[in-house]
Amino acid sequence: MKLFTMTAIATLAATVVTAQADDWTGYTYSAVSTTAAVKGMNRIAERVAEETGGDLTITIHLGKTLQISSEDITQATGDGIVDFAADFFFSGNVPIARVLNLPMLIENDEEWNKAYAAMEPILTEAFAEQNVTLLGGYRYPQQVLFTTFEMSSLDDLSGHKIRVTSPEQGRFVEEFSGAPITLSGSEVPTSLERGVIDGVLTASAGGAKNWHEFLPYNYRFAVNYGNSVIIANTDVFDALSPENQDVLRNIVAEEGQSITAEFLTDEETQKTAQAEAGMKITEAADGDAAVAREKLAPFWEAWANDNGPEYVEALSLVREAIGK
Structure with missing residues (x-):
């Protein structure tokens, strides 16, 4: 028992x-x-x-x-x-999170850390909903330009079709007279081969890791995170x-x-390996960042206003945190 x-x-x-x-x-x-x-x-x-x-x-x-x-x-x-x-x-x-991805708003690691800290309470609440x-x-890493054509400045985007992953990236391309195109990652290699697109915004350790054989040029201009x-x-x-x-x-x-x-x-x-495999890597031209920032700053404000007061507040918090 x-x-x-x-x-x-x-x-x-x-x-x-x-x-x-x-x-x-x-x-x-x-x-x-x-x-x-x-x-x-x-x-x-x-x-x-x-x-x-x-x-x-x-x-x-x-x-x-x-x-x-x-x-x-x-x-x-x-x-x-x-x-x-x-x-x-x-x-x-959680669309308000896209404040952090606006082109030319956050340009380095220090700014990212400050901006994210400012946004974290807003993101926590938005996810909780x-x-x-x-x-x-x-x-x-920052998103840069990989292309089938050579670039020496952002002006070279004019007339070219660039695969983007967000409407905000698309606006950047449009500001330099390019045509943004949205495609899934699986469609990118075939689209590059067929000339449907002329380049992509990605990172060396991102999409370029898989697509580098189709992309002979890399222009190291950081658009966003x-x-x-x-x-x-x-x-x-x-x-x-x-x-x-x-x-x-x-x-x-x-x-x-x-x-x-x-x-x-x-x-x-990956950047080193891609260069050794024949990719031509060009550093961003002096003055490109200032020109791009000037072009995109009005878009930040318009984007926030179009989306509502909470977006205006979030953008204001981020800009205050990074001093822009």
């Missing part, structure tokens, strides 16, 4: 432990396991399992392995289809113990910084 009782107690205890353990489904937009972003997400999962003693485990799924489009990751997280995610295409659900908790994120967020479904996050919430937040903060640093290192590595 005693043996039965002890067995029953052990079984009950095991059941309680199992019930308390959380097994989350994680997702990332990237379909390539060797990128800094995916490696970082996997490190987060490994560290969380270790540092919570197995109370929280996260299984990371690569982009396209679940029936979730890249543009719907934030929504899928809020709806509980996934519990944890990295999202680069979140601005469709989607039933999503913003945990952190990481940043890609792109960033990803790391998020969780608010319901499952709130259900964690306060201790495990802190563990997850701290790990995401640390790994977000590591992913950003790895991207910056890879940018220089």
Whole structure:
């Protein structure tokens, strides 16, 4: 009888432990396991399992392995289809975040850090409205021009078709008499071969890593930054113990910084490799930045006014933070 009782107690205890353990489904937009972003997400999962003693485990799924489009990751997280995610295409659900991506507004790492700090409370609230908790994120290197034609200044964009990833990037191209075109990443190589586009805005460690053979020229003019967020479904996050919430937040903060640093290192590595493979790399001409800033500054204001008072306030906060 005693043996039965002890067995029953052990079984009950095991059941309680199992019930308390959380097994989350994680997702990332990237379909390539060797990128800094995916490696970082996997490190987060490994560290969380270790540092919570197995109370929280996260299984990371690569982009396209679940029936979730890249543009719907934030929504899928809020709806509980996934519990944890990295999202680069979140601005469709949280459009005010695009303040950080306005061309020529943020021009260096110091400005980015100040601007993001100013925007973080606004972003946290905006994600919360989607039933999503913003945990952190990481940043890609600056977006520069890779082309099939040689450039010595921004004036050389005139008449050329450039693939962009946002309407704001498109406005930059238009200001220099180019034609912005929106395409998925999978369409870029064929479009370059067929002359549908003449170039792309990306990073050496980004799209150029895969498309460099079609892009013989790189003009190192930085147009804007792109960033990803790391998020969780608010319901499952709130259900964690306060201790495990802190563990997850701290790990995401640390790994977000590591992913950003790895991207910056890879940018220089890829830039060197692309030059050695024959790509002609040209530094930005003196005066181009001043001209571009002058052209785009009125657009920042118009963009904010068109979107509403909260956008005007957000832009004002960012400009005050970076002194522009």
